Amino acid sequence: MFIDEAIIEVKGGKGGNGATSFRREKFEPQGGPDGGDGGLGGDVVFIVDEGLNTLMDFQETKHYDAEDGENGKGKNQHGQTGDDLIITVPPGTVVYDDKTDEIVADLIDEGERVVVAEGGRGGRGNARFKSSTRRAPKFSENGEPGEKMKLRLELKLLADVGLVGFPNVGKSTLISNVSAAKPKIGNYHFTTLKPNLGVVKTGDYSSFVMADIPGLIEGAHSGIGLGDEFLRHLERTKVIVHVLDVSGIEGREPLEDFEVINEELESFSSQLLEREQVVVANKMDLTPAQDNFEEIKSELETRGYQVFPVSAVTGEGVKELIKTVDKLVKEADDIVDIAPEKEEVVIKGPQPTNEEEGFYITKKDGIFEVNGEEIERRVAMTKLNNEDAAYYLARTMEKMGVEEALKAEGIQEGDTVRIGSIEFEYYEE
Known part of the structure; x- marks a missing residue:
C-alpha cells in the first residue's frame, strides 16, 4: 500500500x-x-x-x-x-x-x-x-x-518528470508504454489511486524517472477529490508533461481542462508553472481527436507550449515526445524544493524574564510557572526527595536569577511555584 x-x-x-x-x-x-x-x-x-x-x-x-x-x-x-x-x-x-x-x-x-x-x-x-x-x-x-x-x-517522489491531467486522459497508459511501470488501467475516473513511478530508458546509458500523478480535478489544491494528496509529488520534478484528451469523447473541452489543471498547479504553488511544461495531445487514434488537434495545437503553441500528437494506445508520436522530454530534463537545473509561502508569525505571550538565562515566569490560577529549557532540565534531574539534592537545586536557581525574578513578579511566602511537572511552596530562608 x-x-x-x-x-x-x-x-x-x-x-x-x-x-x-x-x-x-x-x-x-x-x-x-x-x-x-x-x-x-x-x-x-x-x-x-x-x-x-x-x-x-x-x-x-x-x-x-x-x-x-x-x-x-x-x-x-x-x-x-x-x-x-x-x-x-x-x-x-x-x-x-x-x-x-x-x-x-x-x-x-x-x-x-x-x-x-x-x-x-x-x-x-x-x-x-x-x-x-x-x-x-x-x-x-x-x-x-x-x-x-x-x-x-x-x-x-523523486521523479524528473511529472504527468498531470484530468482523470482518464491516458496518463497511466502512457507511462506503462514508455517504462516498466504497470499501473492498473480502466475506463473510469480515478483508476489511479496512487502515484506510479517508471524509469524511461532513452539510450544505452541514459534514462529519467517519470511519475504518473493521479488525476486532478478542479479544486484539488484545496482538498477536493484526491489531487491535494498528490500535488506535493510534483515539487521535485524538472519537467511537467500535461496530458490532454483531445478527442473530447467524454464531453469535455481540452483547452478548458488545460486551463483548470494549470490553475490548480498555480494555486498549490506558483513555482510549478515556472517548470518546463510540454503538452501531450493524446488519443490521436480517435477520429474526433484528429478533427480537434490543429485548433488546440495552434492555440497552445501561440502561448509558447510544445504540443505532441500522441496515441498512448498505439505508440504513435511517443518516441518524439520522449526524445524532447529527455533533452529538457538534461538541460533543466536541479530543482530546489518548493518552500510554501507562510505568513509572518508574530509571537505573543510571555517573553523571557531573564534572556541571558533563558527562562520566563507567568502567573496562572495563582501559580507562578517558571519555564525554560535549562531550568526545567535541572529540576527534572534533581532527586527532590533528597534534602541535600534539593538544597543544591535551590542554590543553583539562586545563581541563575530565578529567585530574584520571582520576587520581581510579586511572589509571597506560601505561594506555589511550578517548574516542569514539579510544584512546591515558596519560602524565604
Missing part, C-alpha cells in the same frame, strides 16, 4: 541516574564518595533506505522510543549508553516538527541520516559533587529526560 503521509511521536532514551555511593573497603570503612555517572540515553535516528517507497510502516506504529541509559554504580562505575533506535525511511521523506511546522530534515540520498530525538545525558554520581567544602555529598542526579518530538512525515 502506498502511504505518503504519517504523524508519529519519537522520544530519545532517558539518561541513567547517577549513583550515591561511598567506598566501603577493609581499611577504609568510611571512604569518600564513589558513585558513578549514569549512561547517555540512546538517540532516535532516521536513515534513508532506497529499498523503501512508502510510509506504510508508520501507519501501524506511532510511537518510537530509544533505549534508556544504564544507571551508574558504586566504585565509580558509569552506566552504559543506551542503544540508538534506527528507523529507515524512503528517499524523498521530509520530516516536519508537527507543532511548529518547521522542517527538521529533508532526506534524499541513500544512507543519509539525521538524529530526530536526542537521548538525555546521564545524571552525575555523588563523586562528581565532591569539593573542598563538600567532602561527602550524599546526593546524585537523575538522568536527563530524552527529547520528545511529534513529527509529521511527508513523502515526495
Whole structure:
C-alpha cells in the first residue's frame, strides 16, 4: 500500500541516574564518595533506505522510543549508553516538527541520516559533587529526560518528470508504454489511486524517472477529490508533461481542462508553472481527436507550449515526445524544493524574564510557572526527595536569577511555584 503521509511521536532514551555511593573497603570503612555517572540515553535516528517507497510502516506504529541509559554504580562505575533506535525511511521523506511546522530534515540520498530525538545525558554520581567544602555529598542526579518530538512525515517522489491531467486522459497508459511501470488501467475516473513511478530508458546509458500523478480535478489544491494528496509529488520534478484528451469523447473541452489543471498547479504553488511544461495531445487514434488537434495545437503553441500528437494506445508520436522530454530534463537545473509561502508569525505571550538565562515566569490560577529549557532540565534531574539534592537545586536557581525574578513578579511566602511537572511552596530562608 502506498502511504505518503504519517504523524508519529519519537522520544530519545532517558539518561541513567547517577549513583550515591561511598567506598566501603577493609581499611577504609568510611571512604569518600564513589558513585558513578549514569549512561547517555540512546538517540532516535532516521536513515534513508532506497529499498523503501512508502510510509506504510508508520501507519501501524506511532510511537518510537530509544533505549534508556544504564544507571551508574558504586566504585565509580558509569552506566552504559543506551542503544540508538534506527528507523529507515524512503528517499524523498521530509520530516516536519508537527507543532511548529518547521522542517527538521529533508532526506534524499541513500544512507543519509539525521538524529530526530536526542537521548538525555546521564545524571552525575555523588563523586562528581565532591569539593573542598563538600567532602561527602550524599546526593546524585537523575538522568536527563530524552527529547520528545511529534513529527509529521511527508513523502515526495523523486521523479524528473511529472504527468498531470484530468482523470482518464491516458496518463497511466502512457507511462506503462514508455517504462516498466504497470499501473492498473480502466475506463473510469480515478483508476489511479496512487502515484506510479517508471524509469524511461532513452539510450544505452541514459534514462529519467517519470511519475504518473493521479488525476486532478478542479479544486484539488484545496482538498477536493484526491489531487491535494498528490500535488506535493510534483515539487521535485524538472519537467511537467500535461496530458490532454483531445478527442473530447467524454464531453469535455481540452483547452478548458488545460486551463483548470494549470490553475490548480498555480494555486498549490506558483513555482510549478515556472517548470518546463510540454503538452501531450493524446488519443490521436480517435477520429474526433484528429478533427480537434490543429485548433488546440495552434492555440497552445501561440502561448509558447510544445504540443505532441500522441496515441498512448498505439505508440504513435511517443518516441518524439520522449526524445524532447529527455533533452529538457538534461538541460533543466536541479530543482530546489518548493518552500510554501507562510505568513509572518508574530509571537505573543510571555517573553523571557531573564534572556541571558533563558527562562520566563507567568502567573496562572495563582501559580507562578517558571519555564525554560535549562531550568526545567535541572529540576527534572534533581532527586527532590533528597534534602541535600534539593538544597543544591535551590542554590543553583539562586545563581541563575530565578529567585530574584520571582520576587520581581510579586511572589509571597506560601505561594506555589511550578517548574516542569514539579510544584512546591515558596519560602524565604
